[in-house]
Amino acid sequence: MTTAVPPDEVATATTMEGREEKVVSLWSRLKRLFSFREAGILFVLIALCVILSIVAPRFLTLRNVTNVVRQFSVIAIMSVGMTYVIITAGIDLSVGSIIALSGCMTAWFLVEGYPIWLSVLIGLALGALTGIVNGLLIVKVRLAPFIATLGTMGIARGLVLALTMGYPIQPFPEAFEVIGRGYLGPIPIPVVIMTVVVIAGHIFLSRTTIGRYIYYVGSNPTAARLSGLNVGRILILVYTVAGLLSGLAAVVLVSRLTSAQSNMGTGWELDAIAAVVIGGTSLAGGEGSVLGSLIGAALMGVIKNALILLGVNVYWQSVVIGIVIVLAVALDAWRQSRRPV
Amino acid sequence: MAAEPILEMRGICKSFPGVRALDHVDLTVQRGEVHAIVGENGAGKSTLMKILAGAYTKDEGEILFNGSPVEIYNPLEAQALGIAIIYQEFNLAPHLSAAANIFIGREPRARFLGLIKRRKIREDARRLFEQLGADIDPAEEVGRLSVCCQQITEIARALSMASSALIMDEPTSALPEAEVQMLFDVIRRLKSQGVTILYISHNIDEVFEITDTITVLRDGKRIGTRPAADLDREQVVHMMVGRTIEETERREGVQFGDEVLRVEGLCRDDVLQDISFFLRRGEILGIAGLLGSGRTELLRCLFGADRKTSGKVYVDGHPCDIRHPIDGVRSGMGFMPEDRKQQGLFLGLATRENVTAASLGTVARFGLVNRLAERGMVDGYIKSLDIRVSSQEQKAVNLSGGNQQKVVLARWLALRPKVLLLDDPTRGIDVGARAAIHDLIVSLADQGVGIVFVSSELPEVLKISDRILAIADGQIMGEFTHDEATQEKIMLCATGAAVRS
16 A cells, blocks of 8 residues: 655756746656556556457457456455455455355345345345354454355355255346346446445545554554554454455345356355455455455456457467466566665 | 784775765784674664675775675675675574574585585584584584574574684674673684674673674774774773763662552563562663563563553552553553664654654644644654754654664653653664663652662663663562662572562
8 A cells, every 4th residue: 555655856946036946846746746656557457458459359349348347346345355364464265155145135035026235235145144253253252254254155155055045036126127137328337336336445445544443453463452453353354354354245246147046156265365365455454455456356357358359269269367366466576676675 | 123014904985875984994914813893883884784795885995805805795705706795694504404494505516406415515514613613413403503593593604614714793792791792702603713803782791701803884984004002991981982982870869759660470471470569660670581581571561562461550649450551552551662673663763753652642722733833843852852853853763873872762751741651772882872771760869759770781780770670481580779788689580589678
């Protein structure tokens, strides 16, 4: 979050009246604009899009771009919550299972005839509840985040399987499908939701006191505690947010599909983590940004799209994404090592 | 005709991103001498020595060893020349024996199956310890040895790898006073055997005691090299810092305010027993005690970092139930931990964020941080505490020790505490910054803050405290006013004898 912004190069210039005025050179202004931490990965994304639009002309059509953005919006929403978790030097492996749990429960309530708002609320609540359980396991029972969320991952998935007995849940009322398939003007509603979540998530993290506390906890939990911060409460909060946003992602996902299945979201926790890591957040904690994770999710979405447009075998997607993750983390490690300690 | 120096470094330059660590440094070391490299933190002493030991490579300059030019690209090449370095932080495997540690990675192996020759290792280790004059059992588990013996094990290892020149980086920083002499005996012995020793330190008194020649570095440049006999303390400090330091004097005839802190019968398991004392506004209460005496535990308990088992604490006359640092902060206390890097600082975050960590709420409205107000507040502390930073955004990890400590201090000042608990605030900080911190502490007391000040350095405690408590084994052994206190009396209490002043 803290950008190593070089101080503006200040020059003194004499105005027409002969008074000395401090003028910030245009060059240093430009330098500042592009030195923010997400600049690197944003550049990669833009470069990729440019190359793609030349190599595969279908890329830059409105229809394709809309599809791509709508596709990665679900992961993007999840990755906002995951960003919070990873900044605290934790990890949440249960978000994929939460997709299934929240998605199937919302679907079940819809099919049983309950009002849409209630069904959606239940999906969100279940996500948040799982997050709270994660938080409590980590703070009160003192389990390592990896272990705790690995456990809830299995439990949540198991609950869904028990509930659905493996059968898909369908059909949904038409009104519900607006969420996933509707548009606000030219923009798909999932994209609108993603934008709202990303903006809100970013502002909360970078501008509020609690957002700043999250960084403190990730950077040095001992020092945070000794500075009078309630570390436990902050940790429970981040996992709750991760769970809640996964619940939201589930609702968006389910409303685009015709049925809810118990295997939804399998492996998606890794996609969310990948988006966050590619976006520049360090797994060691203490730094990172929501905007970076959005770029990471977008990059993954564009890569997947590129592979499809270029007619590459779908199974190569995982290979390419894997390579991108390794490169992103290696780049981050290299940046860290250049610090004079 | 002067004997040829064993080592000559000429025009050494080294830069790291954003920092010029060494600027054309020359160094000439005579064979068999104990040569001190002295300077403030950040002066470049460790960097220079690491280049010699092969841990870093120089950007420019040349090195002559025994008259011939050499290039040292890695530690193995340095060892091949006979140069080894002993780092400040030990690299010992605590569960292995001393002998095993000495030969780690270089164990002599039998031809049969390449098995390790345990007996040879023990014998060689025994011989090394004899050479050093140390009474250490080579078979003893290193984790069980005293800190000094661990250090001697490190020295033995270095000696077994290279016996021409040994570089010691702040060797006494981890040693309690009693064991420093043991180390000095070893150094004298090595010297008599013709080993050249390079001794990095910022402790000037030690340097005068044990070394022959002193080289002073400041800001990456060599300021001067003279025989220790030709220099006195003030001159060395002047060279290190570039100006004369005025030692902080304890204030005379100060009127203290009302009682701001009262502790009655504080107990914590078997670590603290029945601690009672009081503190007045504007008073500096020094707590003197050896390592493990309970002095850190006392401060932590008061602040809420650890839970007390029983006892009462009153702040400004109100009883306070303090179970968590949040309570401590709410009661008006601030706490600077002993280990600022691990417990006090957010190293990866900016200076600004470090300063406002405890007081963010004061520059926020409705939960939103007011960046302008925050920057203004931090600017104020940077000026008033004279914190040297290139900008507020500079990461805390890049600050020198003294400035880091000031940042932690600023964090608590932002809350306007009634009581400040300082645990060894000048640890690892060099002379120049130390005096600055003492000044700050005294001026805070002048403004009415009650200060509890823990330190293991008696001269420091004596200098600025108004009253001194001696603690040992978790109990208060004695209480002295500034006038009554002497080093001997306090030491007596701190080593376990209860004294009524």
